[in-house]
Amino acid sequence: MENTTRIQVPTMAEMMAKGESPDVLFWVGCAGSFDDRAKKITKAFVKILNHLDYKFAVLGTEESCSGDPAKRAGNEFLFQMQAMANIEVMNAYEVKRIVTTCPHCFNTLKNEYPELGGHFEVIHHTQMLQSLIDEGRLTVDGGVYKGKKITFHDPCYLGRANEVYQAPRSLIQNLDAELVEMKRCKSRGFCCGAGGAQMFKEPEKGSKDVNIERTEEALETKPDIIATGCPFCNTMMTDGVKNKEKEEQVKVLDLAEMIATAKDL
Amino acid sequence: MGISNLIFALCVGAAAFLFGKNVIKIKRNIMLGRDIDRSDRSSERWKTMARVALGQSKMVVRPVAGFLHILVYLGFVIINIEVLEIVIDGLLGTHRVFAFMGGFYDFLIGSFEILALLVLVSCVIFLIRRNVVQIKRFVMKEMDGWPKTDANLILIFEILLMSAFLLMQGADLTLQKLGAAHYIQAGAYPVSSFLASLFDGMSMEAVLGFERGFWWFHILGILGFLNYLPYSKHFHIILAFPNTYYSKLEPKGAFTNMESVTKEVQMMMDPNADSFAAPAEGVADEEPQRFGAKDVNDLNWVQLMNAYSCTECGRCTSECPANQTGKLLSPRKIMMDTRDRLEEYGANLDAKEKNPDDGKYLLDNYITREELWACTSCNACTQACPLNIDPLSIILDMRRYLVMEESAAPTELNTMFTNVENNGAPWQFSAMDRLNWKDEA
Numbered sequence A: 001m002e003n004t005t006r007i008q009v010p011t012m013a014e015m016m017a018k019g020e021s022p023d024v025l026f027w028v029g030c031a032g033s034f035d036d037r038a039k040k041i042t043k044a045f046v047k048i049l050n051h052l053d054y055k056f057a058v059l060g061t062e063e064s065c066s067g068d069p070a071k072r073a074g075n076e077f078l079f080q081m082q083a084m085a086n087i088e089v090m091n092a093y094e095v096k097r098i099v100t101t102c103p104h105c106f107n108t109l110k111n112e113y114p115e116l117g118g119h120f121e122v123i124h125h126t127q128m129l130q131s132l133i134d135e136g137r138l139t140v141d142g143g144v145y146k147g148k149k150i151t152f153h154d155p156c157y158l159g160r161a162n163e164v165y166q167a168p169r170s171l172i173q174n175l176d177a178e179l180v181e182m183k184r185c186k187s188r189g190f191c192c193g194a195g196g197a198q199m200f201k202e203p204e205k206g207s208k209d210v211n212i213e214r215t216e217e218a219l220e221t222k223p224d225i226i227a228t229g230c231p232f233c234n235t236m237m238t239d240g241v242k243n244k245e246k247e248e249q250v251k252v253l254d255l256a257e258m259i260a261t262a263k264d265l
Numbered sequence B: 001m002g003i004s005n006l007i008f009a010l011c012v013g014a015a016a017f018l019f020g021k022n023v024i025k026i027k028r029n030i031m032l033g034r035d036i037d038r039s040d041r042s043s044e045r046w047k048t049m050a051r052v053a054l055g056q057s058k059m060v061v062r063p064v065a066g067f068l069h070i071l072v073y074l075g076f077v078i079i080n081i082e083v084l085e086i087v088i089d090g091l092l093g094t095h096r097v098f099a100f101m102g103g104f105y106d107f108l109i110g111s112f113e114i115l116a117l118l119v120l121v122s123c124v125i126f127l128i129r130r131n132v133v134q135i136k137r138f139v140m141k142e143m144d145g146w147p148k149t150d151a152n153l154i155l156i157f158e159i160l161l162m163s164a165f166l167l168m169q170g171a172d173l174t175l176q177k178l179g180a181a182h183y184i185q186a187g188a189y190p191v192s193s194f195l196a197s198l199f200d201g202m203s204m205e206a207v208l209g210f211e212r213g214f215w216w217f218h219i220l221g222i223l224g225f226l227n228y229l230p231y232s233k234h235f236h237i238i239l240a241f242p243n244t245y246y247s248k249l250e251p252k253g254a255f256t257n258m259e260s261v262t263k264e265v266q267m268m269m270d271p272n273a274d275s276f277a278a279p280a281e282g283v284a285d286e287e288p289q290r291f292g293a294k295d296v297n298d299l300n301w302v303q304l305m306n307a308y309s310c311t312e313c314g315r316c317t318s319e320c321p322a323n324q325t326g327k328l329l330s331p332r333k334i335m336m337d338t339r340d341r342l343e344e345y346g347a348n349l350d351a352k353e354k355n356p357d358d359g360k361y362l363l364d365n366y367i368t369r370e371e372l373w374a375c376t377s378c379n380a381c382t383q384a385c386p387l388n389i390d391p392l393s394i395i396l397d398m399r400r401y402l403v404m405e406e407s408a409a410p411t412e413l414n415t416m417f418t419n420v421e422n423n424g425a426p427w428q429f430s431a432m433d434r435l436n437w438k439d440e441a
């Protein structure tokens, strides 16, 4: 059954015009805004926020790339120009709290913006969802995921880079699913191959693509679902599963999508 | 004081002098790096050092190697108490000068022997792991030649030192039993009592000769080993401590914001900024620094200290996604190259011409562009490093040089830059379409 209620996505400008301010700014990110697969994650997260009547807003066309790929590729100029422009916009709206579905934006906004004048509380959507569950505001049961075997791929910029390991795992457990760990997980998790601006270029010569190596490892756990919390990891793992011709049996999903589906939103 | 005491004093003095000289040279080399402020949060830094260097917390991630390494490390630290006694004895012509401690002395000597045996066994296992089992990270290309020899030499050195110590103990015990003058009854010999039978039936003079021989071999070996450190990856036993103390405390994902860039960007973005403002005192005549790193002197001193601290263990490389999928990049090689180039750069400074400029650079002559562009910035290397070394920061600084000084990024990345600049996204979508998703089914 396809749910057809339209999602509500207020912008900061609209809120400001009404003299209101949101409880949180949802930083959508470039992938979440433009990439077809990632847009589904964005919408799933918005559906959950709408369902909870959570007062949030997005920057819409006033949002611009966080600068992460430029910075990691060595273009510090471009990064700082992006950062300062974004900070100026957000400071003008007096933004205090930001949630994002992209670990790269999460990391950059949280760790690299403060020095440049952007002081915000930044959280990843898996952290926000888990604390909403802890507060009792969001209730989930397994739904279609009950008893399913799910493995979680740690995004480098969520895990090692910021030591968020537990929130996404708690969410999986909240879905009454069976969490199976890969050999290399948590602080020793193996990269999907997209970080450091690799997403935007062909890989160097080697014996194998990084995402294939990681997908093989994920498939070794014989999962029904490979869960992640990053639009780039999602792309890499989806490509990997297709390469292994396993897309019929194994789905690659973001935790926001799983919660939204479990709640039939 | 006899002639042997004099010779001994000369040996110790010469060893200390030579070692000091080499340490000063290494310090000079490290200080060729750019400044970086790591003087903050000192209590956190002490704790990191206590945990990671003293407590070896990251070694035990690999339990077998971690456990054996802790044995060798403990052995090394504790057996050094014995060296103190040996040095005093050597200088004053005394024998077992600490024996007055009685039961406690017996306990000490007994534990030294047990530790010495454990160190010996561990080193033999390490040698087997490297040369017989050929664990992958020890036989990779960058280990060919000197690095491999270095690793084996260290282990052989330690095995010889421990053997000499135990044999010396065994001979001493025999002499005590024979009632040799000078050889007071002291100490406990849980290991060497089994070796004492080697000296059965020998004349007292012969045993004396052996005892002195092993004694000299042991102490001269230690002095030699000390002077081997500055040429070896084994220097980590000293630098592990400052290296962890000054390691990065920010979350791993936080990369530095380059101050020099901030100034320029602020100037560009703020039309009121006074671009003709007089630079601060003293800054005026300094040559403008390169953006990023082309050579070792463009790196900061923490990165250079990292290079001298690297143990070449390869834990970083064995977790690196690029390396594990057959790319050229190896974070260990990044550190080894940095050290090698820094040594070369330092040697140029010490040569007659005192000119570090030999037409060579860390970039291209040591580290290729292909290696640099293969990094996913995943931080697996920094996580794996038992000494908190940060190869990623060097890779990033070299990318910064390539992009900002040479505009030499791979074409696809240049396209990505243009997109970010023009559309605020790494792909070619119009910034005005950024919210379109909300109305799509």
Ligand code: SF4
Pocket (backbone or CB within 6 Å): B316, B319, B320, B321, B322, B323, B329, B330, B331, B374, B375, B376, B377, B378, B379, B380, B381, B382, B391, B392, B395
């Ligand atoms: S950060 Fe780069 S060098 Fe380090 S492990 Fe990851 S890919 Fe390898």
Ligand code: SF4
Pocket (backbone or CB within 6 Å): B309, B310, B311, B312, B313, B314, B315, B316, B317, B331, B332, B335, B384, B385, B386, B387, B388, B389, B391
């Ligand atoms: S950088 Fe660290 S992990 Fe890598 S080889 Fe050196 S000491 Fe080992």
